[in-house]
Amino acid sequence: MLTVSVLVAVYKRTTVSVFKAHGSAQASIADCVSETLAAIRTVRSFGGEKRQMSIFGRQVLDYESSGITLGVFKSINESLTRVAVYVSLMALYCLGGSKVKAGELAVGTMVAFIGYTFTLTFAVQGVVNTFGDLRGALAATERINSVLSGAEIDEALAYALEKDLKTRKLPDANLEAFLVNGSDKKTQTRTGGYMSSLKSASTVRSLARSGDICLEDVHFSYPLRPDVEVLKGLDLTLKCGTITALVGSSGAGKSTVVQLLARFYEPTRGRITVAGEDLRSFDKSEWARVVSIVNQEPVLFSVSVGENIAYGLPDDYVSKDDIIKASKAANAHEFIISLPQGYDTLVGERGGLLSGGQRQRVAIARALLKNAPILILDEATSALDTVSERLVQDALNRLMKGRTTLVIAHRLSTVQNAHQIALCSDGKILELGTHLELIEKNGQYASFVGTQRLAFE
Numbered sequence: 003m004l005t006v007s008v009l010v011a012v013y014k015r016t017t018v019s020v021f022k023a024h025g026s027a028q029a030s031i032a033d034c035v036s037e038t039l040a041a042i043r044t045v046r047s048f049g050g051e052k053r054q055m056s057i058f059g060r061q062v063l064d065y066e067s068s069g070i071t072l073g074v075f076k077s078i079n080e081s082l083t084r085v086a087v088y089v090s091l092m093a094l095y096c097l098g099g100s101k102v103k104a105g106e107l108a109v110g111t112m113v114a115f116i117g118y119t120f121t122l123t124f125a126v127q128g129v130v131n132t133f134g135d136l137r138g139a140l141a142a143t144e145r146i147n148s149v150l151s152g153a154e155i156d157e158a159l160a161y162a163l164e165k166d167l168k169t170r171k172l173p174d175a176n177l178e179a180f181l182v183n184g185s186d187k188k189t190q191t192r193t194g195g196y197m198s199s200l201k202s203a204s205t206v207r208s209l210a211r212s213g214d215i216c217l218e219d220v221h222f223s224y225p226l227r228p229d230v231e232v233l234k235g236l237d238l239t240l241k242c243g244t245i246t247a248l249v250g251s252s253g254a255g256k257s258t259v260v261q262l263l264a265r266f267y268e269p270t271r272g273r274i275t276v277a278g279e280d281l282r283s284f285d286k287s288e289w290a291r292v293v294s295i296v297n298q299e300p301v302l303f304s305v306s307v308g309e310n311i312a313y314g315l316p317d318d319y320v321s322k323d324d325i326i327k328a329s330k331a332a333n334a335h336e337f338i339i340s341l342p343q344g345y346d347t348l349v350g351e352r353g354g355l356l357s358g359g360q361r362q363r364v365a366i367a368r369a370l371l372k373n374a375p376i377l378i379l380d381e382a383t384s385a386l387d388t389v390s391e392r393l394v395q396d397a398l399n400r401l402m403k404g405r406t407t408l409v410i411a412h413r414l415s416t417v418q419n420a421h422q423i424a425l426c427s428d429g430k431i432l433e434l435g436t437h438l439e440l441i442e443k444n445g446q447y448a449s450f451v452g453t454q455r456l457a458f459e
């Protein structure tokens with residue numbers, strides 16, 4: 003038994019790295035598949051199928067070889083354990099037999115002893131096997147912890163989610179008990195403190211409806227590149243209910259402004275306010291309810307068209323009439339009813355069964371249904387056919403009406419129709435005014451329009 007215990011200790015030390023390698027080989031395969039499928043259009047457009055397949059093949063082979071190493075370790079452990087057990091039994095038979103022969107031990111006692119030894123042996127073997135599984139689980143947990151320890155807790159989001167969980171009934175009582183009561187004391191104290199300083203949902207909505215949005219001396223560096231300042235003291239006011247077009251060369255920081263407005267990140271210095279209130283005093287999930295984002299490549303989920311539109315209000319009951327109303331305003335109703343199952347037609351992985359223009363109109367319908375007072379629009383650069391383009395533009399015009407809109411503009415028509423144009427360059431706003439004002443100024447915007455005119459049109 004002592005031998006077995008020593009073997010268990012040795013096994014514990016030697017197998018950690020083998021379990022880890024096998025676990026990470028498995029994770030790499032999953033990463034490769036999900037990443038490839040998520041970016042399947044890009045893979046296709048670059049003819050990268052073969053490359054992705056060879057990466058996948060290499061990872062499967064790595065998984066195979068780490069699996070074989072793990073199998074060898076497990077077999078050695080099993081063999082050694084068994085050898086140790088049977089050697090112990092043999093010693094027991096020899097020693098017991100000689101004692102029985104010498105008349106020092108009764109046969110019954112020896113048989114009972116052998117019986118107990120077998121029971122003990124199986125129990126120890128069970129422990130060793132369970133221990134092996136435990137090693138695997140510990141290696142996986144270590145990996146999860148290393149990911150979690152690298153991520154900073156977003157207090158605003160943590161608070162918002164926790165509050166949401168407490169107010170909503172979850173279908174599974176165990177899940178609810180785990181999620182709601184699972185947060186530790188430290189988190190509760192921290193979010194409790196945070197909670198008291200947050201504005202209510204109705205205040206957020208009314209401020210967003212009535213106030214200007216101001217970016218005041220905003221500095222920002224991405225967490226993964228803290229030494230590179232992307233925004234360097236950016237000032238910009240988005241007047242309530244008007245359209246601001248943001249233009250600038252690639253890498254100027256336009257998308258970064260959008261990410262800060264959406265509060266995917268917070269400014270490293272400076273602040274963003276709405277009606278004079280710092281956005282940081284709003285609960286992040288409440289802020290998300292007052293901002294709609296329509297991207298160049300809208301993300302649709304692989305459910306029905308109707309469900310994709312209803313996703314505009316994921317927590318509310320949305321009637322079919324509301325969905326149809328939003329679709330009509332987004333010029334999407336006609337094409338949706340011509341689909342095989344109308345609003346119940348599945349759109350496929352990331353909306354792959356719809357055309358680019360159709361996907362955009364579904365996304366616009368979703369935003370119309372959400373009816374948020376602030377709109378962020380990343381205008382599509384990819385060319386649509388003339389009819390589709392007109393339908394999308396028409397739907398967008400309806401969507402922008404009366405909302406505080408920031409549009410990353412790629413078309414001359416959008417820029418011309420905007421109430422103001424902000425030219426972003428090297429993380430700052432360099433020029434601000436209407437199209438005519440900036441053309442008259444004959445500065446960077448004028449030359450930008452001159453050189454990019456074809457791209458705009």
Ligand SMILES: Nc1ncnc2c1ncn2[C@@H]1O[C@H](COP(=O)(O)OP(=O)(O)OP(=O)(O)O)[C@@H](O)[C@H]1O
Pocket residue numbers: 224225226227232250251252253254255256257258259
């Ligand atoms: N997640 C990120 N982590 C680190 N750096 C980033 C990240 N996203 C963007 N950047 C960097 O920030 C700078 C500004 O990028 P941003 O995407 O805001 O530019 P942009 O004006 O929107 O460009 P484009 O018109 O090409 O989309 C770039 O130098 C870019 O490399």
